[in-house]
Amino acid sequence: MKLLRLHVAAALLALAAATTAGAVTYQVNNQALSTAGRRAEVSPGVRRRLRRAGARGRVVLHLEHLQADEPREPPVDTVVLAVRDVDGIASTLGNTITLGAGYVAGITGNDFNTQVTGVLYHEVVHVWQWGLQDYAAHSWVYEGIADFVRLRAGYIAAGWVQPGQGNSWEDSYSVTARFFDYCDSVKPGFVADLNGKLKDGYNVDYFVQITGKTVQQLWQDYKAKYGN
Incomplete structure (x- = not known):
């Protein structure tokens, strides 16, 4: 397990070096009419958590392929988190993650950051997965x-x-x-x-x-x- 952690740490450093010239931009947009959308948009650290989730997901998905000559991962310049008045929790299409305002509104107390962060770690993986045509x-x-x-x-x-x-x-x-x-x-x-x-x-x-x-x-x- 210790060896695997070192492997992941090395991969994170390689990823940072490889993407310095074309760093991914993370955006959070509130497109909901309810106050719940605003809550997610201004919540401290949402963009930071999204960025961390993206970095972790990319390393896990492409751990063994960071030095490959072929494209390491699908090319993505920007990841957008959009809070919208839609049913359900979240979905991802292309480089845009949609977070349901109704779901956000239903989270109470200190669970907000934990639950939303978990969703972000899941959804951002879809941005960089291979084979979604299947x-x-x-x-x-x-x-x-x-x-x-x-x-x-x-x-x-x-x-x-x-x-x-x-x-x-x-x-x-x-x-x-x-x-x-x-x-x-x-x-x-x-x-x-x-x-x-x-x-x-x-x-x-x-x-x-x-x-x-x-x-x-x-x-x-x-x-x-x-x-x-």
């Missing part, structure tokens, strides 16, 4: 990767099951993040490798290519580790 057919993979980044950042969502629980590795909003965390323990850098392969679309054989085990065997091993 999202509709295999959404659990892409959502699971985004939740993996959120998990590693320490922002566990209330709806996630405990480690080893769950009926399917494809339950992306409750199970997949922890399953991918296990896969990453089997093969450090698993998520970065998986993301790189997704550039060509999803194939279940990627699990064998990366870890040497089928996804079914990994799932069985994961359940067995926790006595399930």
Whole structure:
């Protein structure tokens, strides 16, 4: 684990050096009519948290590919967080993250920064993921990767099951993040490798290519580790 942390730290330094000339700009725009939108826009540190989430997500996604000759990641110059009067919590399209004003309004007390930050860590991953053209057919993979980044950042969502629980590795909003965390323990850098392969679309054989085990065997091993 210590070696992995050093690897991530080195990757962060490499990322900073590689992007100095073309740093990503982060913007927060309130497009909601309610006061909730203003609350998110002026909340101390929202832009800083978005920037940190972006940096963490980029490193996790592209950890093994920072020095590659081919494009390291989808080119993004600006990431926009827009607070809008829409249903739901959040969504991402291209380089724009939409945060629901109604969701913001429903957060009380000290939970605001924690909950919103967790959402940002998830959503900003979609900005830099490869293979989103295949999202509709295999959404659990892409959502699971985004939740993996959120998990590693320490922002566990209330709806996630405990480690080893769950009926399917494809339950992306409750199970997949922890399953991918296990896969990453089997093969450090698993998520970065998986993301790189997704550039060509999803194939279940990627699990064998990366870890040497089928996804079914990994799932069985994961359940067995926790006595399930």
